Every structure is written in structure tokens, then in C-alpha cells.
Amino acid sequence: MNEITQNLAQVRRRLLEAERIAGRPEGSTGLIAVGKTWPAAVLAKAYRLGIRDFGENYLQEALAKQDELKGLDIIWHFIGPIQSNKTRHLAERFDWVHGVDRLKVAERLSAQRPVDLPPINLCIQVNVSNEPSKAGVGLDELRSLAESIIRLPRIKLRGLMAIPAPSDDFDEQRGAFRTLRKALEELNLEGLDTLSMGMSDDLEAAVMEGATLVRVGTAIFGDRL
Numbered sequence: 694m695n696e697i698t699q700n701l702a703q704v705r706r707r708l709l710e711a712e713r714i715a716g717r718p719e720g721s722t723g724l725i726a727v728g729k730t731w732p733a734a735v736l737a738k739a740y741r742l743g744i745r746d747f748g749e750n751y752l753q754e755a756l757a758k759q760d761e762l763k764g765l766d767i768i769w770h771f772i773g774p775i776q777s778n779k780t781r782h783l784a785e786r787f788d789w790v791h792g793v794d795r796l797k798v799a800e801r802l803s804a805q806r807p808v809d810l811p812p813i814n815l816c817i818q819v820n821v822s823n824e825p826s827k828a829g830v831g832l833d834e835l836r837s838l839a840e841s842i843i844r845l846p847r848i849k850l851r852g853l854m855a856i857p858a859p860s861d862d863f864d865e866q867r868g869a870f871r872t873l874r875k876a877l878e879e880l881n882l883e884g885l886d887t888l889s890m891g892m893s894d895d896l897e898a899a900v901m902e903g904a905t906l907v908r909v910g911t912a913i914f915g916d917r918l
């Protein structure tokens with residue numbers, strides 16, 4: 694077995710174990726393989742091992758890989774920082790955009806989404822650690838942003854996403870994810886079914902708090918190039 698095969702088996706074991714401990718149904722956590730810096734051939738390997746959801750951070754790199762992997766039934770997630778002048782490519786080439794924290798970006802995605810595609814799936818990024826320098830909307834502004842975005846015609850608002858400040862402490866990791874889960878519950882808006890949270894180092898804590906999509910790079914592909 695090569696490294697990706699073993700790594701992926703390990704990640705799947707970790708998810709199943711966390712789901713078991715959390716008392717959640719087996720397989721209820723979706724896995725996005727984060728392929729940033731890795732070439733298309735490496736992503737194709739993960740595809741052959743059953744991965745269908747891929748996450749990318751850098752637009753130009755992602756577009757090139759999408760061209761190379763055309764024809765595969767991949768669900769593409771954009772998880773990187775969004776420049777509002779680059780939304781057209783996101784609207785045309787991605788199935789999901791995580792990390793939206795401004796109405797203007799959502800409005801542009803809605804306006805630019807091609808009519809022959811279904812509405813684009815979107816998650817609002819929340820700054821759960823309340824770090825001033827960090828991306829994400831504050832909890833105090835979340836409701837007004839969500840209520841504006843949910844009205845946009847070509848957007849399907851799916852839920853919330855967060856990248857908490859890294860911590861080695863399990864309870865601290867859980868606390869940040871709990872904040873996101875509670876924020877989703879408190880919003881209580883129809884059709885919101887997604888908590889996009891948890892990465893290689895904290896996916897167990899995220900599953901314990903109800904993550905429906907974890908975004909995992911290093912634990913699958915190894916240290917980034």
C-alpha cells in the first residue's frame with residue numbers, strides 16, 4: 694500500500710471512531726480532501742480511493758487542476774480567501790464556496806452563477822475565536838448577514854464554516870466548534886444543514902460537536918509541497 698492509501702484509511706478510521714464516541718450515525722461526517730499544492734495526479738489517486746469532494750484554496754491552481762480532471766464526477770469546494778474581483782470563476786467552476794463573510798461576495802456569486810447550473814452552495818465563515826485579524830463574520834453580525842444571503846436567488850445557503858485558532862487542547866478545540874454549532878442552532882433558518890469544521894489536527898473534536906463536513910489535507914496527502 695502506498696502512503697495516500699494508508700493515510701486515507703487512517704482518516705476514515707478516525708472519523709468512524711469519533712462518530713461512534715459521539716453517538717452519531719456511521720458515515721454522517723462528510724470528508725473533503727484538501728488538495729492545495731498537490732498536482733492533479735495526486736488528487737486522481739484519492740479519487741480512485743473513493744474521494745469525491747475536493748477542497749482548494751488557490752483559484753489559479755484549482756482551475757488548472759479542474760481542467761486536468763475534467764470528466765470525473767468531482768464536487769469542488771473553494772475553501773480559500775475570496776477576492777471579490779475573482780468571484781466569476783468561483784461562480785462558474787465550483788459547487789461549494791466556504792468562507793464567505795461579506796454580503797458583497799455572496800451578491801456577486803449569485804449574479805454570476807450560470808443559469809444552467811444549480812444554485813451554488815455557500816457557507817458563511819464565522820470568526821469563532823474572535824481574533825481581530827482573522828477572516829470571518831463576528832457572531833454579532835451573523836444573523837443579519839445570513840438573512841440577507843438566504844434571500845439571494847442563485848445561492849443555496851447551507852450553513853457555517855470556521856477555522857478556529859489552533860490548539861493542542863481537546864476541550865479548547867471542542868469549545869470553538871461548539872460555538873459554531875450553537876450559532877447554527879440559534880440562527881434556526883430553513884435549509885441550513887452544514888457545519889464545515891475540523892481539519893487534520895482537530896477532526897475528532899469537530900465530529901464530537903456535529904461537523905457535517907471536515908476539510909482534511911495533511912492527514913491524507915502528507916506535508917504540503
Ligand SMILES: *Cc1c(COP(=O)(O)O)cnc(C)c1O
Nearest residue numbers: 727772892893908909910911912
Ligand atoms: C489547508 C486547509 C485545510 C486543511 O488543513 P490540514 O491541516 O492540512 O488538514 C482545511 N481548511 C482550510 C480552510 C484550509 O485552508
